[in-house]
Amino acid sequence: MNANSELLEVLPDPLSLIESMRSVGYSLEAAVADIVDNSLSAGAECISIQYDASSTPYVAILDDGSGMSGDELTEAMRHGRNPTDPRSANDLGRFGLGLKTASLSQGRRLTVVSRKDGETFVRRWDLDIVADMNRWVIEVPPLSELGSLPLFDQLLSQESGTLVIWEKLDRLISGARDPKAELTIKFRELEGHLALVFHRFVSGEAGFFPVQIILNGSALPTCDPFLSQVNYTQPLEQQTISHQLGKVVISPFVLPPREKLTSEQVALAGGEGGLRSSQGFYIYRGRRLVIWGTWFRLTPKDEFYKLCRVRVDVPNAFDELWNLDIKKSAADPPSYIRERLRELVPRFLGKSKTTVTYRGRVQRTVSFCPVWEVVELPNGQVKYQINRNHPLVLSASADFSDRQNGSLDALLDLISLSLPVDAIYAAGCGDRSPQTEADFKEHLNMARQVMRATGLSVQEVLAINPFDSVPELHARLREELE
Numbered sequence: 001m002n003a004n005s006e007l008l009e010v011l012p013d014p015l016s017l018i019e020s021m022r023s024v025g026y027s028l029e030a031a032v033a034d035i036v037d038n039s040l041s042a043g044a045e046c047i048s049i050q051y052d053a054s055s056t057p058y059v060a061i062l063d064d065g066s067g068m069s070g071d072e073l074t075e076a077m078r079h080g081r082n083p084t085d086p087r088s089a090n091d092l093g094r095f096g097l098g099l100k101t102a103s104l105s106q107g108r109r110l111t112v113v114s115r116k117d118g119e120t121f122v123r124r125w126d127l128d129i130v131a132d133m134n135r136w137v138i139e140v141p142p143l144s145e146l147g148s149l150p151l152f153d154q155l156l157s158q159e160s161g162t163l164v165i166w167e168k169l170d171r172l173i174s175g176a177r178d179p180k181a182e183l184t185i186k187f188r189e190l191e192g193h194l195a196l197v198f199h200r201f202v203s204g205e206a207g208f209f210p211v212q213i214i215l216n217g218s219a220l221p222t223c224d225p226f227l228s229q230v231n232y233t234q235p236l237e238q239q240t241i242s243h244q245l246g247k248v249v250i251s252p253f254v255l256p257p258r259e260k261l262t263s264e265q266v267a268l269a270g271g272e273g274g275l276r277s278s279q280g281f282y283i284y285r286g287r288r289l290v291i292w293g294t295w296f297r298l299t300p301k302d303e304f305y306k307l308c309r310v311r312v313d314v315p316n317a318f319d320e321l322w323n324l325d326i327k328k329s330a331a332d333p334p335s336y337i338r339e340r341l342r343e344l345v346p347r348f349l350g351k352s353k354t355t356v357t358y359r360g361r362v363q364r365t366v367s368f369c370p371v372w373e374v375v376e377l378p379n380g381q382v383k384y385q386i387n388r389n390h391p392l393v394l395s396a397s398a399d400f401s402d403r404q405n406g407s408l409d410a411l412l413d414l415i416s417l418s419l420p421v422d423a424i425y426a427a428g429c430g431d432r433s434p435q436t437e438a439d440f441k442e443h444l445n446m447a448r449q450v451m452r453a454t455g456l457s458v459q460e461v462l463a464i465n466p467f468d469s470v471p472e473l474h475a476r477l478r479e480e481l482e
Helices: 014-021 028-041 070-076 098-104 127-133 152-156 179-197 199-203 263-268 271-277 335-357 391-397 402-417 421-428 437-454 458-462 471-481
Strands: 046-052 058-063 109-116 119-126 161-167 212-215 239-243 246-254 280-285 288-294 308-314 372-376 382-386
Touching: 014 098, 014 127, 028 046, 028 058, 028 098, 028 161, 028 179, 046 179, 070 109, 070 119, 098 109, 098 119, 098 161, 109 152, 119 127, 152 161, 179 199, 179 212, 179 288, 199 212, 199 288, 239 335, 246 335, 308 335, 382 402, 391 402, 391 437, 437 458, 437 471, 458 471
Parallel strands: 046 212, 280 308
Antiparallel strands: 046 058, 058 161, 109 119, 109 161, 239 246, 246 308, 280 288, 372 382
């Protein structure tokens, strides 16, 4: 600084800055998750989320964490803190903005009531008061006026904890003809988001107590994007990237093909849509999921890789390196870690591709007989042709004349030549759903025709294509055919 320079203090206009910060881009899901982060950082074991839009709309979030004293609560209501300040490994905050920015992104009034050592304290941001006074002021309402607040009595029954209440929900239900219906729809989507983001807290993984998160009276559903307890899931070798700030632990998983999963297991992994679209890295910061379903441009998303999900545990000391944003919904690995991930990715993807392309067959005493044969050409390419030794082909041509057999050969060659390989490839990369009753009847009718035409036994018929590829139907088919 020049010794002759004059210094002018330029304070931000309170209302203008707060109103601008309301538009940072918080969704309801990200906003509620930010409040839950604070509860977990405070050691909460139970977090209750309640909403209502009947008369006076509100959203209330209560925890049983350590709570705050009056001075601590006032400081918590201050906008901002130094993100480089030392924090505990379990601290899920960073900028000191989440509580205020997330809450005020949804409504104009934020009330925080906290209990610590049996005492109760309250502070409130009300943007209408800020607008009237044009000052950075928070309100300290008398406790006698708080009796009507949702979940307040439950907070008073606890030795410690914090209650966060959003009111004047101008952004959350803006333009809604039916506020109650609008909140119901938005919170239905919130349930799945919270179940995924905090699944490691809710499940109570080894070494940690489970945290109960309740949404309007119902506990969050169980979620596990890696299906780590499912028999067919393949956990691959864990890797560690060391850095002067700590260690990044990488745990890859290859999920089973869709036909190996029950409906309950599909729901556990995030639903049908999740199975198809959520391949890639899952970045966790303090066990809290930050970003998921991305390869960070290290490789394109591919149908062959859709079963691969890679858990990456990053300590909060890496926040600046990973460019973690205020909403904790975006992050980008630093070059040092990106290059190491680039080296590891092919190992994960190769296993996923193998699982997608080879789904396995049941062992049999009867040799496998395919309908299609794969022929490798001298130039390295392959072509597909109908197997002339398939029992049905042999049976059909047994009594043919030379001319008829020539016509049959020409027909089979034409079918082989016109095989729509690209369309089959695209369809084959998709998730195969469990067999339906219509599928069973179709296979049953075809199996009967094959047995009549060839004289093969039930076991021999089940060993040939296409029946070999539906082992889940074999028991029923055998019962009907025998």
